[in-house]
Amino acid sequence: MQEQFLAQAQQQVNAPDIAYGAIAPVLIVLGFACLSVLVEAFVAKERRWGLQIGVAAAAIVLAGASLAAFISSNDAAGGPTGKTGVTTLAGAVSVDKPALFLWGTLLALGVLALLLIADRTVGGDMQTEVFPLFLFALGGMMVFCAANNLLTMFIALEVLSLPLYLMCGLARKRRLISQEAAVKYFLLGAFASAFFLYGLALLYGYAGSVKLADIATAAVGTDRSDTLLFGGLGLLVVGLLFKGSVGPFHTWTPDVYQGAPTSVTAFMAACTKVAAFGGILRVLTVAFQSTQWEWRGVLWGVAIASMAIGAIFGLTQTDVKRMIAYSSVAHAGFLLVGAIAMNTDGLSSTLFYLLAYGFTTIASFGVISLVRSGSGEATDLSQWAGLAKRSPLLAGVFTFLLLALAGIPLTSGFIGKFVVFSAALRDGMAPLVVIALVFSAVAAFFYLRVVVLMYFSEPAEDGPTVSVPGAFTTVAITLGTFVTLLLGVLPGFVLNWASSGGFLS
C-alpha cells in the first residue's frame, strides 16, 4: 500500500491546461476583490467609499465584458448552434451554456445589488468592508455554478458563504438584530456545510472520485454499496437545499432576511438563490440522473413542503421583510419543481425563473429600504397602511413587484411559473403541478393583502415617510421593475438563451 502511494506520488505531475478566456470573469471578480482589500487597508478613510464603489463597479463591468467576449468567441467557434463550452482546470470547472447563463445572471443581479449597497442617501449605515466581501461572495457564487467536482463546489460554497455571514452583521443602526442574524446564519450555515462535506466524503468512498462525471459513471449498474450512494446524496442535497432556503431547511431565512441590512438582504436573496439552484441543477443532472427514480420521490416531498411552508407561514407574517422571506421559501419550492423535471425544458425554465425572480426580489427590497420612520426602516406591515395616499408612485411600483412575485400575467413571474410548470407537466409530474398551482394561489393571497393594505386603509397618524431615493437606488429599482415587465412581455430572447445548451461534464 505504501509503495503504491509513493509510486503515485512520484509520477510526473503535469500542470493542467487552463482556459484563461473561459474563466476570466471569475478571475477578474476575485482579483478585484483582493484589490478592494488593499484599498481598504491603504486608502484614507474619507476617500475610501467612492474608490471602493469604483473598484467593485469596474470588477463587474470588466467581468461582464470578458464574459461577453468569451460567449461570442465560443459561439463563433462552434458554427450556428454554438459550441457547448469548455471544461478547464483539469475538469474542476465546467464553463458550459448553463454556467455562462448563470454567470450573466449573477453579474447583472450583482450590479443591481451593488447599486443598493452603494447608496448612502437613505440607509448609509454600513462600513466600506462590505465591498470586498461583496466581491468575494460574488466570485464564490460564480465558481459554485460552474464547479464540476464536489470539492471545488465545497470550496466555492464556503467562499460565497463566509463573506455573506459577515455582511449580515454589518449594520450600524439596529446593531443587535443584525448581529443576531449573523450568528444564526453562521451557525446554521456551518452546520449545513458540514452535512454537505460528509455527503462528499461518502460519495468519494462510493465512486473513488469526487468528479460529478465519475460519480455518474459509478452509479450506472455497479455492485457498489447503495448505502454510501444514497447516504452521500442525501447529506449533499441537504447542504445544497439549505443554501437555496428550500422547504424544511429554511429556518434561517426569515430571521436573516429581517436582521441583515436591507441592501445585503437583496443581494443574498437574489444571488444566493441563483448560485444554490445552479449547483442543485448541475449535481442532480450530471451526477445523479441515472438514479433519479430512487431520489425523485423524496424531492417531490421536499418541494411540496417548501411551497406549503412558504405559502402558509407567509400568511401570518406582520413584517414585510419576513413576508418576502417566506415568499422566497415558496419560490424555492417552485424552482425545485423545475429542477427535478429532469429534461432540457426543466433546466432552461429553472434558469429563466432564477433570472426573473432575482430582478423582482432586488427591486422589491430596494422599495422596502425607502419606507422609513424615525427609528429606521418601517418594516412592520401595520405601518404600511395607506401608503398609496402618501406616495402613489412607490405603492404602484411595489404593487407591480408583488404581482410579479404572485405570478400575474404580463409580469416575469407569470412566464417563469408557466415555463417551469409546463416543463414539469411534460415530465409527467401532473399531481405536483396541481399542488404547486394551489399553493401559488394561497401565496397570491398574502401579496394581495399588502396591496389592499396600501390602497384601501387609512394611513396611520405617525406613519412612516417615504424617503426620496438617491440616484443609485432609483436606477436599481427602475432596472429591476423594467426587467420584470420586459420579461413578462417579451421573454423570448432570454428563454432562447437559457435553452441554448445543457451541462457539460
Add this chain to the structure above:
Amino acid sequence: MTPTYYLLLSALLFSIGTIGVLVRRNAIVVFMCIELMLNAVNLTLVTFARVNGQLDGQVMAFFVMVVAAAEVVVGLAIIMSIFRTRRSASVDDSNLLKY
C-alpha cells in the same frame, strides 16, 4: 486493515457533533461541535483514500482543514462582536428575531 471500524468511528464522531450542535446552548460550544463534524469527515476521507489506494482523499482533508480554519476566523469574529454588545454567548439569549 478493516476500514469499517474507522468509518464507524467517524460516523460516531459526526453524530456526536450533530447532537452537540442541537442541544448545547453556548455559541462557542456549538461551534466546536461543528468543528468536530468537520474533523469526523476528515477521518472518513482519509479512510477512503486508504481503501481506494489514492492520495485524493488525503489532499481533500487538507482542503477541509484550510476551510475549517477560515471558518474559525469568521465565526469567532461574529461571536465576539455579539458577545461585546450582549455580554453573553448563549444562543438562547439571541431571541429578537422570531416567528
